Amino acid sequence: MRESTMAVQGMLVLQLMLVVVVLVSTAIAAPTTVALKEHNCMQRCGNVIIPYPFGVEENCSLDEHYLITCNESKPYYGNMPILNISYEDAELRVMKLIARDCYNQSGSPLSNNSDTKLTLPKFSISNTKNKFTAVGCDTLGTIKVSRNNDSATTGCTSRCSNSSYVDDGICSGIGCCQSSIPRGVGNNYISLDSYKNHTDVWDFNPCSYAFVVEEGAFTFSKSYLRDFNEERLPMVIDWAVGNMTCQNAKTSKASYACGDNSDCYDRKNGLGYTCKCWNGYQGNPYLSDGCQEINECDDSNLNKCEHKNKCENKPLGNYTCHCPKGYHGDGRSDGEGCTANRFLIIQIVIGKYLC
Numbered sequence: 001m002r003e004s005t006m007a008v009q010g011m012l013v014l015q016l017m018l019v020v021v022v023l024v025s026t027a028i029a030a031p032t033t034v035a036l037k038e039h040n041c042m043q044r045c046g047n048v049i050i051p052y053p054f055g056v057e058e059n060c061s062l063d064e065h066y067l068i069t070c071n072e073s074k075p076y077y078g079n080m081p082i083l084n085i086s087y088e089d090a091e092l093r094v095m096k097l098i099a100r101d102c103y104n105q106s107g108s109p110l111s112n113n114s115d116t117k118l119t120l121p122k123f124s125i126s127n128t129k130n131k132f133t134a135v136g137c138d139t140l141g142t143i144k145v146s147r148n149n150d151s152a153t154t155g156c157t158s159r160c161s162n163s164s165y166v167d168d169g170i171c172s173g174i175g176c177c178q179s180s181i182p183r184g185v186g187n188n189y190i191s192l193d194s195y196k197n198h199t200d201v202w203d204f205n206p207c208s209y210a211f212v213v214e215e216g217a218f219t220f221s222k223s224y225l226r227d228f229n230e231e232r233l234p235m236v237i238d239w240a241v242g243n244m245t246c247q248n249a250k251t252s253k254a255s256y257a258c259g260d261n262s263d264c265y266d267r268k269n270g271l272g273y274t275c276k277c278w279n280g281y282q283g284n285p286y287l288s289d290g291c292q293e294i295n296e297c298d299d300s301n302l303n304k305c306e307h308k309n310k311c312e313n314k315p316l317g318n319y320t321c322h323c324p325k326g327y328h329g330d331g332r333s334d335g336e337g338c339t340a341n342r343f344l345i346i347q348i349v350i351g352k353y354l355c
């Protein structure tokens, strides 16, 4: 009698422990797809998909750093229009204002675009996808970066007495110069200076321009020295979550942002980490139920089965190909494929012979 009570109590304790374990292991920070739906969170703004951790409304984004403004079906990050947001590469592609500095013939400054300050407290300008670029023939373009109390300046200079040294179509260093973006550049300030207020070059180059631009999104043209009308150009921002390494982030389940079936990656360009679905899974890794198994059999581009209807989906991003009756082999177009069984060949041969 006593023993059986103890056994029952023991089972109860065990069940309780199980419940606790389950509760703890599911209490991760990443919200579910359903939770976002329940909050009526906007999934897109105009043509641009807004994936979590980004969101348009309060309670739909991870925190205020991931808030997007959706105005008249156009998304903005701060005052910068957004082209797209990717959770695969943890990138935010925005249209960034160009700095310009123009002079009249006698060297008096005309328009002066002072809105060249960029505040990115948590994210960094992609150092691999962008270049700092300055255009002009009496031009010193600088980008000053600041982090806590430290500041640093980089940039490039271009001087030319006339346009004969300037290559059309190439940012060669004369008329147009470029420099790399260092890692971890968040807040920054772009400024332009000239040596002689463009007085020596005014007839073909009255203005200087400077900007950070996605490589491949800007092609220099000689005509830009006279007139460059673009107001904004694309720039890639690297985003991440948290401000710790993966190792430290994982110890705090309450703030760990990666969902199920995903891995954590330390960020290379600044603090924090990014999440990626496991191989064979796809979806938004920042949602707890975002990473879903890929069924390779549903998409004929994803499997190499010779007979698409003989594809069998397997867990962990795998699948097996089968052969039709009377054939054998691995069924893969990049493998053995399917070969007719011996007796079938004989049948066919006999069949031919009889005919």
Ligand SMILES: *[C@@H]1O[C@H](CO)[C@@H](O)[C@H](O)[C@H]1NC(C)=O
Residues within 6 Å of the ligand: 057, 058, 059
């Ligand atoms: C956001 O969530 C908090 C706490 O759950 C709640 O008090 C607040 O009303 C919510 N805001 C919106 C806009 O739903």
Ligand SMILES: *[C@@H]1O[C@H](CO)[C@@H](O)[C@H](O)[C@H]1NC(C)=O
Residues within 6 Å of the ligand: 071, 072
């Ligand atoms: C939305 O955009 C319009 C014009 O594009 C502008 O007048 C308005 O101030 C914007 N509203 C907000 C909240 O930014």
Ligand SMILES: *[C@@H]1O[C@H](CO)[C@@H](O)[C@H](O)[C@H]1NC(C)=O
Residues within 6 Å of the ligand: 083, 084, 086, 093
């Ligand atoms: C994002 O926008 C750029 C430029 O418009 C485009 O080249 C790229 O394919 C887009 N990426 C995604 C994931 O939509």
Ligand SMILES: *[C@@H]1O[C@H](CO)[C@@H](O)[C@H](O)[C@H]1NC(C)=O
Residues within 6 Å of the ligand: 104, 105, 106, 107, 108
């Ligand atoms: C340039 O601007 C200055 C100041 O506005 C003015 O005094 C000067 O006459 C202008 N020069 C020319 C050539 O327009």
Ligand SMILES: *[C@@H]1O[C@H](CO)[C@@H](O)[C@H](O)[C@H]1NC(C)=O
Residues within 6 Å of the ligand: 106, 107, 108, 109, 197
């Ligand atoms: C040259 O430009 C600077 C501002 O860029 C201005 O302060 C200075 O007065 C200009 N010099 C002349 C001679 O106009």
Ligand SMILES: *[C@@H]1O[C@H](CO)[C@@H](O)[C@H](O)[C@H]1NC(C)=O
Residues within 6 Å of the ligand: 101, 109, 112, 113, 114
């Ligand atoms: C441009 O304007 C800003 C602020 O109005 C000023 O600090 C800066 O010196 C100006 N630059 C030039 C070249 O006039």
Ligand SMILES: *[C@@H]1O[C@H](CO)[C@@H](O)[C@H](O)[C@H]1NC(C)=O
Residues within 6 Å of the ligand: 148, 149
């Ligand atoms: C920044 O500078 C202030 C005063 O100059 C100093 O008190 C503070 O400790 C510095 N912070 C860092 C992170 O260096």
Ligand SMILES: *[C@@H]1O[C@H](CO)[C@@H](O)[C@H](O)[C@H]1NC(C)=O
Residues within 6 Å of the ligand: 161, 162, 163, 164
């Ligand atoms: C450029 O300047 C050089 C020397 O000042 C001159 O010989 C040449 O003709 C100029 N070329 C053009 C296209 O103005």
Ligand SMILES: *[C@@H]1O[C@H](CO)[C@@H](O)[C@H](O)[C@H]1NC(C)=O
Residues within 6 Å of the ligand: 242, 243
């Ligand atoms: C890291 O993030 C936490 C929570 O958002 C914040 O309290 C803390 O100050 C941050 N630490 C640094 C070094 O940014």
Ligand SMILES: *[C@@H]1O[C@H](CO)[C@@H](O)[C@H](O)[C@H]1NC(C)=O
Residues within 6 Å of the ligand: 316, 317, 318, 319, 320
């Ligand atoms: C997928 O299955 C094939 C054969 O069934 C096996 O050779 C391969 O290692 C598997 N791949 C993974 C990632 O499990």
